[in-house]
Amino acid sequence: MKSATVKDVAERARVSVATVSRVLNGSSSVDAELQARVVAAIAELQFRPNRLARNLRTNSTKTIAFVVPDIENPFFISVVRGVEEVAFREGYSLLVCNTHDDIKRENQYVELLTDEAVAGLIICPTDERRGHTQVQQALNSGMAVVALDRRLEDASVDGVLSENFGSSRSAVSYLIELGHRRIGIVAGPDHFAPGRERRQGYEQALIDHGLPIDRELIKLTHFRASEAEGAVEGLLNLPDRPTALFISSGNAALGSLRAVNRHGLTIPDDISIVIFDDPDWASIYNPPLTCVAQKTRDLGVVASELLLRRIRGHEEPVQERRLPTRLIIRESCVPPR
Amino acid sequence: MKSATVKDVAERARVSVATVSRVLNGSSSVDAELQARVVAAIAELQFRPNRLARNLRTNSTKTIAFVVPDIENPFFISVVRGVEEVAFREGYSLLVCNTHDDIKRENQYVELLTDEAVAGLIICPTDERRGHTQVQQALNSGMAVVALDRRLEDASVDGVLSENFGSSRSAVSYLIELGHRRIGIVAGPDHFAPGRERRQGYEQALIDHGLPIDRELIKLTHFRASEAEGAVEGLLNLPDRPTALFISSGNAALGSLRAVNRHGLTIPDDISIVIFDDPDWASIYNPPLTCVAQKTRDLGVVASELLLRRIRGHEEPVQERRLPTRLIIRESCVPPR
DNA sequence: TTGTAAGCGTTATCAT
DNA sequence: ATGATAACGCTTACAA
Numbered sequence: 228m229k230s231a232t233v234k235d236v237a238e239r240a241r242v243s244v245a246t247v248s249r250v251l252n253g254s255s256s257v258d259a260e261l262q263a264r265v266v267a268a269i270a271e272l273q274f275r276p277n278r279l280a281r282n283l284r285t286n287s288t289k290t291i292a293f294v295v296p297d298i299e300n301p302f303f304i305s306v307v308r309g310v311e312e313v314a315f316r317e318g319y320s321l322l323v324c325n326t327h328d329d330i331k332r333e334n335q336y337v338e339l340l341t342d343e344a345v346a347g348l349i350i351c352p353t354d355e356r357r358g359h360t361q362v363q364q365a366l367n368s369g370m371a372v373v374a375l376d377r378r379l380e381d382a383s384v385d386g387v388l389s390e391n392f393g394s395s396r397s398a399v400s401y402l403i404e405l406g407h408r409r410i411g412i413v414a415g416p417d418h419f420a421p422g423r424e425r426r427q428g429y430e431q432a433l434i435d436h437g438l439p440i441d442r443e444l445i446k447l448t449h450f451r452a453s454e455a456e457g458a459v460e461g462l463l464n465l466p467d468r469p470t471a472l473f474i475s476s477g478n479a480a481l482g483s484l485r486a487v488n489r490h491g492l493t494i495p496d497d498i499s500i501v502i503f504d505d506p507d508w509a510s511i512y513n514p515p516l517t518c519v520a521q522k523t524r525d526l527g528v529v530a531s532e533l534l535l536r537r538i539r540g541h542e543e544p545v546q547e548r549r550l551p552t553r554l555i556i557r558e559s560c561v562p563p564r
Numbered sequence: 565m566k567s568a569t570v571k572d573v574a575e576r577a578r579v580s581v582a583t584v585s586r587v588l589n590g591s592s593s594v595d596a597e598l599q600a601r602v603v604a605a606i607a608e609l610q611f612r613p614n615r616l617a618r619n620l621r622t623n624s625t626k627t628i629a630f631v632v633p634d635i636e637n638p639f640f641i642s643v644v645r646g647v648e649e650v651a652f653r654e655g656y657s658l659l660v661c662n663t664h665d666d667i668k669r670e671n672q673y674v675e676l677l678t679d680e681a682v683a684g685l686i687i688c689p690t691d692e693r694r695g696h697t698q699v700q701q702a703l704n705s706g707m708a709v710v711a712l713d714r715r716l717e718d719a720s721v722d723g724v725l726s727e728n729f730g731s732s733r734s735a736v737s738y739l740i741e742l743g744h745r746r747i748g749i750v751a752g753p754d755h756f757a758p759g760r761e762r763r764q765g766y767e768q769a770l771i772d773h774g775l776p777i778d779r780e781l782i783k784l785t786h787f788r789a790s791e792a793e794g795a796v797e798g799l800l801n802l803p804d805r806p807t808a809l810f811i812s813s814g815n816a817a818l819g820s821l822r823a824v825n826r827h828g829l830t831i832p833d834d835i836s837i838v839i840f841d842d843p844d845w846a847s848i849y850n851p852p853l854t855c856v857a858q859k860t861r862d863l864g865v866v867a868s869e870l871l872l873r874r875i876r877g878h879e880e881p882v883q884e885r886r887l888p889t890r891l892i893i894r895e896s897c898v899p900p901r
Numbered sequence: 902t903t904g905t906a907a908g909c910g911t912t913a914t915c916a917t
Numbered sequence: 918a919t920g921a922t923a924a925c926g927c928t929t930a931c932a933a
Binding site: 275276277278279280282283286288290298299301304305307308311312315318320321322323324325332336339340342343344452481484485488506507508510511512513 | 612613614615616617619620623625627635636638641642644645648649652655657658659660661662669673676677679680681789818821822825843844845847848849850
């Protein structure tokens with residue numbers, strides 16, 4: 228048996244389909260008597276409004292999308308969780324789109340999402356500045372967009388990021404105050420906010436303490452384990468090897484530790500380490516890792532709440548929200564020998 | 565300016581809307597001449613068919629859903645990645661639904677998905693046997709369903725799982741052949757296939773080698789870190805402490821290692837450890853952990869391919885696919901002292 | 902092979 | 918406050 232329609236409900240309640248629709252959406256007031264009859268009919272027929280018809284008619288859907296560079300990165304997973312939470316709570320479905328940081332794939336996805344008429348999208352863009360034609364197009368077509376973790380320069384959209392600069396600055400200060408003078412950093416790419424800002428925070432901490440900025444101690448990577456491994460490799464092979472490492476992402480930590488282990492170095496005796504992000508294994512590692520914990524879940528929550536506000540038509544100036552982080556001191560740092 | 569419709573295209577190409585639709589779907593052959601005109605018109609108008617209208621008309625969508633108990637579990641994430649991969653390749657969108665292993669939430673989600681008319685869903689059910697009314701209902705309404713990691717007993721749906729029993733059996737055999745006689749196991753709940761089968765594999769290995777099954781060495785948990793921690797705590801406090809531990813999930817490994825560390829025990833000198841799953845940190849842990857690696861991504865790939873086959877109407881007997889695992893020997897096991 | 906026209910199940914306009 | 922009716926943009930009988 229096929230499912231009931233508004234028409235069936237209308238007949239059963241002896242009212243018009245318009246009235247049924249009205250009680251369904253509470254769009255305008257209806258007589259209590261009729262209202263009751265409709266409600267009863269709905270229950271009796273186990274009527275559920277057809278979403279597809281509604282979508283077509285209103286030219287909108289109740290789904291949002293999260294466009295993410297790497298779904299397997301624990302950082303993003305935790306964000307997804309936050310997004311999913313509020314989406315569910317608000318009756319929205321969540322589409323997850325993995326771009327592998329490939330602009331082409333991102334564009335394909337955004338195009339698809341536009342076709343699907345998603346109500347809005349949270350995106351960690353593959354490119355902060357150039358083109359981004361599809362996203363721009365989506366924006367033009369009136370779609371709500373918020374950028375997460377990275378920024379969207381030319382477009383004027385809301386953004387949600389961690390307090391990268393300050394967090395990085397204090398983490399490195401912590402190392403300096405422990406007595407370290409040569410601190411290596413595995414930084415992210417300079418063309419994305421997180422990479423750039425964390426590197427700047429690192430440099431600022433050095434400046435704050437009157438320490439020199441040594442370019443050979445700064446390794447730019449793409450926050451990938453394999454690249455980080457090579458970077459740390461280089462750092463450890465330096466004639467005047469750093470006594471401490473600031474690894475500016477959790478993903479990079481994986482590769483970095485591999486390199487440290489391969490060199491037969493013991494943490495923290497031979498080298499101190501602070502990592503950005505607090506993946507679940509950081510606290511059980513030997514030794515437990517001192518880290519800068521981002522409020523990952525909150526990033527997702529804030530982003531989706533912002534997004535929903537836009538979807539609902541709130542008119543407020545474009546804003547960029549910065550979430551604080553927390554320096555968790557564990558056992559991977561000691562004064563240099 | 566609003567976007568073009570089939571009608572616009574039809575006018576421009578001087579054909580009927582039916583013809584436009586035909587070239588769009590390749591449903592029946594159309595004259596080459598007209599075909600060309602339509603294609604041209606489509607390009608000129610930058611026409612993109614309205615998905616919402618199409619959905620309503622065909623009463624179907626090109627989205628599939630993955631209903632998962634815990635999106636933050638690395639195991640599921642990796643599966644998601646596999647699912648996303650084939651979904652994207654095949655032009656499907658992927659909805660991700662996190663149930664927290666809460667049957668109520670699962671039901672809400674499945675109901676929502678039914679309303680949204682998703683083409684199919686891959687589910688790791690909260691309950692393998694009881695009720696599962698919503699899923700059953702979805703099935704009745706003709707939706708394609710495949711169960712992943714866990715089974716769906718009463719319903720006849722395809723399933724994809726790892727070779728739990730055999731893998732577990734060989735992993736434990738490995739420990740026994742190393743000389744261990746008292747091996748503790750942190751098992752999952754017995755009412756889910758992975759928990760039950762891995763425990764059975766463990767027992768079988770003991771039987772194979774003529775060893776006794778000691779109930780006090782078997783700890784049932786929910787594969788959660790905190791629970792596993794307590795379980796291992798109990799194991800380590802046993803008067804005759806086990807010399808080796810078989811931790812039957814990656815998530816449980818987190819808590820288990822915490823307990824081991826707290827007891828000041830060194831791996832593998834004081835105690836040997838094998839874990840099920842190969843989270844990315846297992847290979848850089850000190851010492852690198854010997855583990856049973858599941859083909860997580862493949863689980864997702866196989867499940868979605870199975871699902872798409874069903875969606876496309878393939879008629880084949882219901883099947884349960886078992887994927888092999890791989891025992892990766894690293895450095896967390898040595899003969900007992 | 903092509904065109905006409907009838908829906909799909911809603912919401913929304915316009916009278917009443 | 919309510920009801921008749923026209924869309925929304927597409928696919929698909931059915932006719933030609």
